[in-house]
Amino acid sequence: MPKILIVEDNEGCIRIYRNLLEKAKGYDVCILTKPDGVFEKAKEWQPHCLIMDIGLCASISGLDLIKMFKADAALKTIPLLCITAFANVGDQIEAAGADVFIPKPFSIEELLKTVDDVMTGKLKARG
Amino acid sequence: MLKALINYVLSKMEKENPFSGIFSLNIVALAFSDPAIEQHFTKERVDTSKPFIRLTCIIAILYYSAFLFLDVYLQSGILYQCIVIRGLVVSTTIYAIFKSYQDDFYKYVNRLLAFSVFCAGLGVLAIIAISQAPLTYLYYSGLIMVFIFAVFVNLKYQHSFLISVFTITIYNILLFVCVDMENLHIVVSNVFLISGALIFAVSSYYQEYYLRRSYVMTRCFEKEQQAKEFAEAANRAKTEFLTIMNHEFRTPLTTIRANSEMIDLEVFGSLAENQGQYKELAGHIKKSSMHLLELINQTLDIAKNNAGMLSVQEHAFDLVAMLQDSLSLMDGYEADKHIHLVFESTLTEAMFNGDEQRLKQAIVNLLSNAIKFSKTGQTVTVILERTDDGYAVMVRDEGAGIPDDDQEKIFRPFEQSRNAMTRKHDGTGLGLPFVKQITELHRGTVTLHSTLGKGTMVRVTLPVLRKVVL
Structure with missing residues (x-):
């Protein structure tokens, strides 16, 4: 079963991922509400993609987290989908190394298509 | 000469x-x-x-x-x-x-x-x-x-x-x-x-x-x-504030858009056969819409107050009932933290002339802050007391406390909005300024007592404005 690791702290968005990706689409979804431990979880669980909310209320900035993720040889091949409610930061997020940037409020069709592209191999991590 | x-x-x-x-x-x-x-x-x-x-x-x-x-x-x-x-x-x-x-x-x-x-x-x-x-x-x-x-x-x-x-x-x-x-x-x-x-x-x-x-x-x-530095700081604060507001508006909009699209696309199967699941999505849409409306109203109230145009809609209401109602609104808020919400008062009824809706919003702001900064299993207490000239409402938590340097700043609009991408807590930063402004419109005061590592207590005094029915 395709596995998706998600880092998201907003309760409403967590419910969307549960309903859409887990219940409706049947993906194996693991959600972390904090970025702490995401690297270890990704290495251990080997998800097909990582969906990460940028601008998480944490001690480390989302952009730094992307850079660290992509700098890790064991993780950089996992497609990284970054989602954020901050406008006009797409360039910074992609420059930091994210494979896809999806701004909130996202269309579920767009999200599903991106996830499908990852699962079918059309969309690969930039490495 | x-x-x-x-x-x-x-x-x-x-x-x-x-x-x-x-x-x-x-x-x-x-x-x-x-x-x-x-x-x-x-x-x-x-x-x-x-x-x-x-x-x-x-x-x-x-x-x-x-x-x-x-x-x-x-x-x-x-x-x-x-x-x-x-x-x-x-x-x-x-x-x-x-x-x-x-x-x-x-x-x-x-x-x-x-x-x-x-x-x-x-x-x-x-x-x-x-x-x-x-x-x-x-x-x-x-x-x-x-x-x-x-x-x-x-x-x-x-x-x-x-x-x-x-x-x-x-x-x-x-x-x-x-x-x-x-x-x-x-x-x-x-x-x-x-x-x-x-x-x-x-x-x-x-x-x-x-x-x-x-x-x-x-x-x-x-x-x-x-003056130049002040203008530059104000401009930076405005930009940061717009960034934060943009973020805060987009978050409930995400829930509204995604859930309504899920209903529209019938992602769980036909509407007729899965009414329960779709009704749950509709509930999320409703909750997010209300949250969005509150955000807009508070933003407008702060802007109106800054322009000297905010007035309170006064009528007699029971503070005890209002506080209990506010506490019930917090049920399920950050449910995974299992925060104990406690109401303490020797009063069974406390009639007060004021703007019930705005005061309730102010109390909800204090409660949501207290819960946000509390750790799992801690207690948040709301206390109502009679004072010489009216009432005092205290909201007390056992959370991290607020550093001395920040205690004055957090009552100023937009302060929380600094460094949007790296800030440590969610929110617009308008919650406490709103509390202060609404309390002052009722001729009351807001004081904050906080000790790092031990918790915070916000005390709101509400002097009886006109007629009090006891």
Whole structure:
């Protein structure tokens, strides 16, 4: 079963991922509400993609987290989908190394298509 | 006439009068109209020129003492008297140096130095009075040295001028009463003394005028810099605030859009067969819509209040019921934290005239903050008490506490919005400013008591505005 690791702290968005990706689409979804431990979880669980909310209320900035993720040889091949409610930061997020940037409020069709592209191999991590 | 003359001279020198507004200056007395500014100027001037004043005093002492050699050579008959006179004069100057090390020196600096200079003048006059002719005329030049001392020691020009006038007057009285001097020497000495007095008075005036001008220019430049920095900070805060508001609006919009699309696309199968699941999605849409509406209302209320246009819709309501209702609204808020919500009050009913909806929103803001900053399993308590003039509502948590430096800032709108991408907590930063503004519209106060690691208590007082039904 395709596995998706998600880092998201907003309760409403967590419910969307549960309903859409887990219940409706049947993906194996693991959600972390904090970025702490995401690297270890990704290495251990080997998800097909990582969906990460940028601008998480944490001690480390989302952009730094992307850079660290992509700098890790064991993780950089996992497609990284970054989602954020901050406008006009797409360039910074992609420059930091994210494979896809999806701004909130996202269309579920767009999200599903991106996830499908990852699962079918059309969309690969930039490495 | 003196004022007109000074005005005329200054108008030829200055294109624009630098002394305007709060820095207006009496050009004859050379004093700022505002006593606070005058005091600040004097303090600053004295503080910066203290080393120079001391140096001038030391040079004056050395000069005054050195002229004892002249006494030995010219006035050997009255040498003892000369030593006593010079000793007394030097003592007053040493006293001035000693006093300059005290913090309040600026308060009496002019009087003290004027006294010291005047004593120096009187000392010369005393020697002239008791000296032996025909070489007495040589001593008048000592008075010119005294005038120079007055200029270098930064004496106010009026003091400097008055000392010159008194000294010259006494000098002429002495010549008339007891000193035997040739007419030519009397004329020559007076010409030099009067010319010297006038030159040094004008010199003192310009010296002080330009010191004051420089002071005003510096203050104006600082004010301009402050205004510029304030405007830049306000602009940055506005941009950050817009970024945060954008984020805060987009988050509930995401829930609304995604859930409505899930219903529209029937992601769980047909609507008819999965009504329960779709109803749950509709519930999320409703909750997010309400949250969005609250955000918009609070933002508008803050903007209205800043524009002085916010008014409260008053009616009598029960504070106990309102607080219990607010607590029930928090059920399920950050449910995974399992926060215990407790209401404490000996009152069963507390009727109050006020804006129930806005006060409830303020309490909800306090509660959501308290829960947000609490750890799993901690308790958040709401306390209602009767006070002398009304009621007090306390919201207490056992969370991380707020650092002293931030305690004042968090009540200012937009403060939380700094560094949007790296901030540690969610939210617009408008919650506490809203609480403060709504409380103050009810003529109440908000106080914060917080200890790091132990928790925070916000106390809102609500004085009874009009009629209270107990």
